[in-house]
Amino acid sequence: MIGAHTGLNEKVLAYRPSDPPVEEIRPPKDRAFFADLEKRSLLSAVTKVKHLTPYIGTELQGVQLSQLDEKQKNELALLVAERGVVFFRDQDLTLEGQHEFTKHFGIVDLIHLSFYGRLDIDIPLFSKTGTLTKSIHVIAFAEFHSDHSFEINPPSYTLLRMVKTPEYGGDTIWTSQTALFDKLSPTFQKTFEGLHGVHSSEHTYINTINRGGTTFRLPVRREHPLVRTHPVTKQKALFYNPAFVIHIAELKGFEALHTLNFLREHLHSADDLxxxxxxxxxxxxxxxxxxxxxxxxxGGYNTEEREGKRTAVYGEKPFYDPSSKTLSEWQAERNQNEVPVIKTELDGF
Ligand SMILES: [Fe+2]
Incomplete structure (x- = not known):
C-alpha cells in the first residue's frame, strides 16, 4: 500500500532528529554533457557491449572501472543516461576507490544517504577529506522506487557495488521510466505532463523509528513534476514511484488514488521495459x-549474506521541459542521423 507505516505513536512523536532540513543545491554540469556521442573512447576499452534488454540495461565486459580515464567516465555517464543502468562484473574497486570514482560524476550525496536505519546495503560516509568515517545500513526496498525521490535534489548517478551475496536470491530489477512514459497513449501523456507527484518520506521516517533505527532529519513532503526531462538526453520520463509518491497535487483524493493505482499497475506489468x-x-x-x-x-535468502556499498551524487532539481522528446521521438531523430535504433511500438490495452 502506498505510504503505509507502522504507526504514528508517542515514540515517533517524541523523536528529535539531529540535523536541520536540507537546502536546494546546484550540482555542477552533468558529466554526460562532455561525452562524445559515439562513446568511442569507452567502447574501445571494453571487450564486449552486451545489451541485456531492448529498453534498459547494458553490461560492459573486459574493463575495470578503476582504470577508466576522465573521457571514458564522461562517456559512461552518457551511456548510463541512455540505457538507464550499466553493469560490470569482477571489479577491483575498493571502498575508497568507489568514493573517488563517484566523485567524478558530481557532488557525492552524504547527507541524504544517511537518512535510514539498517539492513543489507551499506552507505559509506566520508569526511570532507575523503576518509571513511562510518557506515550505516539501509533496507533494500522491495517496492519500486527511485532513491530519495522526496528530496529537493534526488540522486542522479548512483552506484551499488556488491561485496558479498547469497548463491541465489537478492536480485535487483530496474525499469525504464523513459520507456514507461513512451508506452502511454498520447492522451495520457498529455494529461500527465502537467501534473506533479507528491513524494513523501513520512512513512519511512515513522517505520525507521519504530524499528529502532536512526533517522537524521524530520520527514519531508515534496512536489516534483510527474513527467520529468532528462537534462542531457532531453528525453521525457515518468517520475513516479510507488514507494514514495503518495498523491498527485492537482487531483482530488480519489482521482489521485486511482491514477496512482493505474501508474503502479503500468509499472509492475512492464516486463518488457x-x-x-x-x-x-x-x-x-x-x-x-x-x-x-x-x-x-x-525473500528466500539470508539478508546477512548480502552486503553492498552504495554511493551517489546529487541530481538537479527535477524539471519538465515541454520541448523535450518521448523515447520514440528521440529514436526517430537518431534514426535520421543513421545511428541504429531499437523500434518502439505503442501497445494497446
Ligand atoms: Fe534503492
Missing amino acids: TVRWQWEAGSIALWDNRVAVHRAVP
Missing part, C-alpha cells in the same frame, strides 16, 4: 536514478 540483475561479489550497477526505478526482489 525491465532488466533483472543477478549479483555476484564484485558486481557493480551504475544507474541513472532520474530515469530508472528499481526494487530488490525480496
